[in-house]
Amino acid sequence: MKHHGSDSFFVVGEGVLEFGGAGEPTxxxxxxxxxxxxxxxxxxxxxxxxxxxxxxxxxxxxMTADVPQPDSENPTIPAGFxxxxxxxxxxxxxxxTESQLGGDVNLDDxxxxxxxxxxLDSVYGRGPLDPADRVxxxxxxxxxxxxxxxxxxFPDERVxxxxxxxxxxxxxxxxxxxxRRRPLIPDQRNDENLVIAQTHLAFIRFHNRVVDxxxxxxxSGQRLFRLARAQVVRHYQWMLRxxxxxxxxxxxxxxxVFTHGRRFFEAPGxxxxxxxxxxTMPLEFSVAAYRLGHSMIRAAYQWNRVxxxxxxQGGIATVGLLFTFTGTSGNFQPGTDLDDPTVAGVDTLPxxxxxxxxxxxDFTEAGRPDLAAPPNGGNVTKKIDTQLVNPLTQLPxxxxxxxxxxxxxxHRNLAFRNLTRALMVKLATGQQIAELFGVExxxxxxxxxxxxxxxxxxxxxxxxxxxVANTPLWFYILREAEFGNGRxxxxxxxIVAEVFHRAMEGSRTSIVREPSWRPVFGPDSNTxxxxxxxxxxxxxxxxxxxxxxx
Numbered sequence: 376m377k378h379h380g381s382d383s384f385f386v387v388g389e390g391v392l393e394f395g396g397a398g399e400p401t402x403x404x405x406x407x408x409x410x411x412x413x414x415x416x417x418x419x420x421x422x423x424x425x426x427x428x429x430x431x432x433x434x435x436x437x438m439t440a441d442v443p444q445p446d447s448e449n450p451t452i453p454a455g456f457x458x459x460x461x462x463x464x465x466x467x468x469x470x471x472t473e474s475q476l477g478g479d480v481n482l483d484d485x486x487x488x489x490x491x492x493x494x495l496d497s498v499y500g501r502g503p504l505d506p507a508d509r510v511x512x513x514x515x516x517x518x519x520x521x522x523x524x525x526x527x528x529f530p531d532e533r534v535x536x537x538x539x540x541x542x543x544x545x546x547x548x549x550x551x552x553x554x555r556r557r558p559l560i561p562d563q564r565n566d567e568n569l570v571i572a573q574t575h576l577a578f579i580r581f582h583n584r585v586v587d588x589x590x591x592x593x594x595s596g597q598r599l600f601r602l603a604r605a606q607v608v609r610h611y612q613w614m615l616r617x618x619x620x621x622x623x624x625x626x627x628x629x630x631x632v633f634t635h636g637r638r639f640f641e642a643p644g645x646x647x648x649x650x651x652x653x654x655t656m657p658l659e660f661s662v663a664a665y666r667l668g669h670s671m672i673r674a675a676y677q678w679n680r681v682x683x684x685x686x687x688q689g690g691i692a693t694v695g696l697l698f699t700f701t702g703t704s705g706n707f708q709p710g711t712d713l714d715d716p717t718v719a720g721v722d723t724l725p726x727x728x729x730x731x732x733x734x735x736x737d738f739t740e741a742g743r744p745d746l747a748a749p750p751n752g753g754n755v756t757k758k759i760d761t762q763l764v765n766p767l768t769q770l771p772x773x774x775x776x777x778x779x780x781x782x783x784x785x786h787r788n789l790a791f792r793n794l795t796r797a798l799m800v801k802l803a804t805g806q807q808i809a810e811l812f813g814v815e816x817x818x819x820x821x822x823x824x825x826x827x828x829x830x831x832x833x834x835x836x837x838x839x840x841x842x843v844a845n846t847p848l849w850f851y852i853l854r855e856a857e858f859g860n861g862r863x864x865x866x867x868x869x870i871v872a873e874v875f876h877r878a879m880e881g882s883r884t885s886i887v888r889e890p891s892w893r894p895v896f897g898p899d900s901n902t903x904x905x906x907x908x909x910x911x912x913x914x915x916x917x918x919x920x921x922x923x924x925x
């Protein structure tokens with residue numbers, strides 16, 4: 376499965392669904408040994424009727440139109456949660472078997488390695504003893520590597536220095552700039568934009584701090600590594616269940632799923648054979664429900680002291696710049712062709728682009744008013760709705776494995792890509808999943824008019840009728856959130872909460888299977904939020920959470 380620009384899906388019980396270059400699905404092929412190595416998807420609902428290309432193009436164009444978006448912010452969700460969600464997506468879809476599939480990988484390992492689990496394999500890979508993945512680890516084979524930033528030429532002494540520990544570790548060698556900038560992390564997707572790259576770095580630092588803490592008990596070597604990893608994963612899962620999920624999903628749905636269990640996805644009576652059976656990934660989650668984060672992306676961010684609209688030397692940080700200052704999508708060189716891997720320059724993140732985490736998360740929630748963002752300097756997400764920011768019509772080719780290839784301009788439009796993936800797998804419609812879940816579907820008027828999201832006036836009457844009759848699940852879920860106070864509702868929220876629950880249950884380390892476990896690195900035994908993770912990772916120090924100052 377290629378990342379983001381997936382060309383095929385192995386659906387359990389169906390075989391492999393391919394998507395040809397002409398934009399049409401090819402016939403399903405019989406399962407082969409090679410196809411066993413693909414990531415394992417499943418279906419919650421039936422196959423659905425899809426929109427034709429003209430209607431998908433019209434709908435995607437409307438959803439990403441460059442129009443004023445009054446009242447578009449959600450003040451209850453700090454902007455960092457947008458990219459934490461993307462980080463989680465990569466954790467769920469990380470393939471631990473990808474780089475090494477030899478005779479030493481048995482079928483059980485293969486199936487488990489291609490199964491979704493919330494276990495941070497995007498950070499750990501297959502561990503420090505694996506011949507291919509040891510490159511991610513320090514010489515002690517316990518801690519993870521960190522990288523060093525590059526001094527800049529800004530007339531500012533605080534950024535004209537290299538700083539250790541504020542960039543991802545990078546290869547530093549290779550024939551091209553792209554090869555030298557390659558991040559030494561298990562999942563290259565976590566260097567697609569700068570927010571997720573700095574989020575990944577925070578998880579590296581969190582692991583290393585946990586190692587330091589546990590080493591005080593006398594542990595060392597691989598025993599120390601295994602215990603540290605288990606603690607990191609448990610705290611991560613607790614944070615997702617108690618902090619991340621209730622911000623994006625109706626909390627009543629989250630509580631129901633985690634208290635009473637799943638009703639629809641791999642639930643008792645629906646093919647469920649036990650907690651340790653490797654989970655699958657529902658297409659309805661991957662292709663639709665968990666793409667809610669695309670709606671939360673802002674066009675620009677108050678990034679740090681240097682890049683902001685309140686007197687910063689560099690101006691505000693646009694989404695385009697956040698792609699530029701990465702190794703996977705960009706090249707650290709603004710104004711150059713991001714699709715050209717040969718562009719040379721600095722090989723690590725310039726120091727002036729280090730994140731100010733105070734601007735991405737609200738530390739006053741954790742009782743740290745001293746870590747509040749500067750006045751007018753914080754960022755919250757866009758509301759979860761059907762309107763995406765216009766810069767998402769121009770994705771860099773590196774975000775979908777498109778560097779060096781030719782493709783129609785509409786393929787850079789994120790909304791079009793999402794709608795086309797639904798076509799590719801014949802995804803169930805919103806109405807079909809509402810019927811499956813036994814909930815009242817949205818009315819035709821709600822689908823057409825919405826509640827503060829996109830207007831569909833630019834579509835023809837025939838196209839409107841098609842959208843109302845067979846509403847693409849992704850669009851339906853975003854419309855549903857417009858009527859749910861900016862949170863996913865009975866269709867989208869149920870899908871997301873049940874998949875998170877199953878992915879935690881199916882992880883080798885699991886708070887679902889260990890209901891008595893409680894966090895130890897937060898303020899109390901019931902609390903561990905993303906702000907608590909960052910506080911522990913950066914030692915609670917302002918000059919580490921924000922090394923560039925105010």
